[in-house]
Amino acid sequence: MDRKKQSSKEKKLKRKEELAKKQSIDEFVRVANAKAAPIEEFPSFLKYERNGLNLIMEAGRGDSLSPPVKQYVQTLLKVNMEEPYGPEEWPAEEKNKRREMVSPDARYIFVKQPCSNSTEILPTDRSNNLLWKGEGDPIVAFVHYRFVVEHEVPALYVYEIQVEQAVQGKGLGKFLMQFLELIARKNGMKAMLLTLQKRNVRALAFYTGKLRFKIAAISPSRWANTLIGAAKSYEILCKTFDPDAKSILEDGN
Known part of the structure; x- marks a missing residue:
């Protein structure tokens, strides 16, 4: 062919x-x-x-x-x-x-x-x-x-x-x-997501500690341009239940 x-x-x-x-x-x-x-x-x-x-x-x-x-x-x-x-x-x-x-x-x-x-x-x-x-x-x-x-x-x-x-x-x-x-x-x-204000320190500890959420790859703090990400007042957290979802939302692939 x-x-x-x-x-x-x-x-x-x-x-x-x-x-x-x-x-x-x-x-x-x-x-x-x-x-x-x-x-x-x-x-x-x-x-x-x-x-x-x-x-x-x-x-x-x-x-x-x-x-x-x-x-x-x-x-x-x-x-x-x-x-x-x-x-x-x-x-x-x-x-x-x-x-x-x-x-x-x-x-x-x-x-x-x-x-x-x-x-x-x-x-x-x-x-x-x-x-x-x-x-x-x-x-x-x-x-x-x-x-x-x-x-x-x-x-x-x-x-x-x-x-x-x-x-x-x-x-x-x-x-x-x-x-x-x-x-x-x-x-x-295949996942759960939520948005959280950075200054809400207690809530951030609750989600990432007791509930094992991760800072998502799509969260501002993980953007390639860290200056833009750092200026944002929020984080996006995720918890994945599937390898493909983990690859995308946690690992950023």
């Missing part, structure tokens, strides 16, 4: 393989996004009964949040994140987060304190300081996550994991991240 024809045939075959791979990856994400409530596939994780807490988990979507839930999410974000972002970055970031939170792609885990157990779960001084202002069981924490494709890797991206001060220090954050990892693996995702 003529060398040019052979080369053309090989290129067409490679393009076909690349297209098939892309379609397969997109299908994983499409199927995951089509699920109304991915958390309900794990009934044993829908309760958190540890360290004096007795909480329940409920699913949510960004395009169906009620006004009280929207207000709660905005309030807890401001309480927890205004300081790590700082006065220079927070006003613009707050607007961005308000847009993100109502996206149809946004998936939520809402952690609630059953009203019937409120006096048993938290001391009065803590219970009275909860931020929830709506009716029904108060929300005390939430997770905002999405199924995405990042550098040709199907991944679960943790946009937010926010826990009220009243229930911090009781293992809830670690539990929620472990829950997200189960959801990611169950839905064919």
Whole structure:
């Protein structure tokens, strides 16, 4: 066979393989996004009964949040994140987060304190300081996550994991991240990703220590031009479950 024809045939075959791979990856994400409530596939994780807490988990979507839930999410974000972002970055970031939170792609885990157990779960001084202002069981924490494709890797991206001060220090954050990892693996995702402010030193130690996340190859601090990367105020962390995902997101190949 003529060398040019052979080369053309090989290129067409490679393009076909690349297209098939892309379609397969997109299908994983499409199927995951089509699920109304991915958390309900794990009934044993829908309760958190540890360290004096007795909480329940409920699913949510960004395009169906009620006004009280929207207000709660905005309030807890401001309480927890205004300081790590700082006065220079927070006003613009707050607007961005308000847009993100109502996206149809946004998936939520809402952690609630059953009203019937409120006096048993938290001391009065803590219970009275909860931020929830709506009716029904108060929300005390939430997770905002999405199924995405990042550098040709199907991944679960943790946009937010926010826990009220009243229930911090009781293992809830670690539990929620472990829950997200189960959801990611169950839905064919090959990695988890999250973005973190560099000045949030405690959170960085939590993710890289207890949860074994790595600074991703796509994080600013690992860019070839270190001057540009050093100027950025955030890191992107990843945890991979697959050799190909590790090669791309951790090793940068």
